[in-house]
Amino acid sequence: MDNLREIIEACSKNHSASQKVLYERYYGYALKIVFRYVYRYEKAVDAVNDGFVKLFRNIDRFVTDDYEHLEQRFMGWMKKIMINVAIDELRRTSMLVEIGGIPEHIWETADKTLSPDQALLYKELVSLVKQLPPAYRAVFNMVVIDGLSHHEVAGLLDISVGTSKSNLSRARVLLQKHIKDLEASAI
């Protein structure tokens, strides 16, 4: 990651080739964030692309002196942008519950970093999160997976902190219920 700083600087000068490098490198990371929020894969892909456009247009706002942890800082900054575009997408659909199954082909099966059991488990868990109502799903994703505070969640979703906590609690209950149902069906 030595050259990340140079890539970012080039991107801040609207250098197309560097933008492409950055896009290619972090597209998967960004899509994994957005797809947890946005139910439809195609919409998530579009939202990610929108997120990258915003990122490149505002990349000069990314300032850090901590070059040792540059990538972590940059990924954190990118995560916020992607969460924002995901929430925008949810708002665009008025936080309506979307129905329909998730096609199997969108799950990557050849991930060498995970054992097959782990991959299956993670896929099941994310599927459960995606089946939550959008309001619960958003809060659960932000707090539990993306590590935002309730204040930040309240600010982003334009809800109260109490609502955020309440939604998170209800999300947990629903997930536990789904997991028990899965256990029951497995038995």
Add this chain to the structure above:
Amino acid sequence: MKYIDDDMDELFNKAGRQYPLNTEPKNWDAVHSALHPEETVVASKKNGLRRYLPLLLLLLIPAVYFVVQNDSEVNISGDRNLSTSDKSVSENKSDNNISDNSKKLTDSEISAQKISGNKNNTDNPVISAQDIPGDKKANKNNTLNSNSGSVLLKNKNVPGNLKNSTSSETLNQKTLNQNISGDKIKKTNPESAVHNNSNTTANQKNSAPHLLKNKSVSELHPHPLTTTPQPSKDIVINKPLRQLGGETSVPYIDKKKPSGKTGFYYGISAAPDVSTIKGQNIKGTGYSAGIIAGYQLNLRWSVEGGVLWSKKSYFTDGKYFNKKGAGIPDNINVHWLDGGCNMLEFPVLVRYDFSPKKNTFFGTVGLTSYMMKKEDYKYMADAGVGGGDYEGYRKYDHSGDHLFANLQLSAGYKFSLSPKMNMRIEPYLKAPLKKIGIGKMPITSAGLTFSLMRDFR
């Protein structure tokens, strides 16, 4: 899955970050086009041009054809002009090919070749300088077949090969490039040879004085091509041509004028025409044909007008037909009307050439006036309560004149047929500014005009 209950958040956190997701294919182009719209616009413009490329190529085919044809005309124009002026020409051709050394053209040869290629030089006796060295043996082969005293002698013998030049052929100028008549082979006396050489040099002097003035012919060949010295002392080259050949020598003047020069032009045009009233059905095809005259104001702008005889066919719902003007009683309800009209059109147009070149796209805008000569209609109508439908016929002569009744827009391509002639292909649209005809109908017309134009310039 008991451990899920114990540390559910941590597990979901891991799952959310590490879950397997297919992240291919990436769509960088979408992001790129949003970030760099100017590049995308350029690309789309290129694509747009590419889209129209077949059409452009189709338009270019006749243009290229005529350009090539014009070029070939220019190349043979000297011969062609001689043909039309019915003057004889003698051309000596060596039976043997020119040796390698002789293939090197000297300045004088080039000059002479240029002269022979001058199509405006019909009255000018032109003699090739290729056998300028004046070896009489060689010049014996030259046949001067001059009916009118004007001679074009194109001797391709090269001095270095004179000994091999034992036969000659006389070409009648009318079939210069085709018929080589052995019957016309004549021996030429030395005087005529000198005469030829003199004419040649004089002509060269006229056409390229910087090359030939006051120089003997032998000096014109810096690299002697003959093995024997060439007598050149008897060749007078600084004599005026009229003294040598008895003909008036006209210096070469390029009469080709730039296409964009101001001046009048005229031509004929014809077009198939389709007409509609308020976008209703089109019934039949009409035509227009006539003459057009114009004046080129500058390289790009010109004004033009014309007189066209037009026949239009159209169909209309009865509601667009003015019964009052047509003399149809008010109680008659016209359902529809099918017919046409013959009329004189008087377009007044402004034309803009997109390029000052001879072959160019252009656009026109202007107004068209009509003189309605004849209208002929068939219509379906009913007479109101109790009456059934009936078919009626009406004819009207000289039903009215309509000044500036239509706005005419057109765009097309003009390509040159000859230096003074060009052809235009021009789709047009005539939009109604006024209602015309006995029935006061707004007639919209479109068509494709083919025009053959000639410059007065």
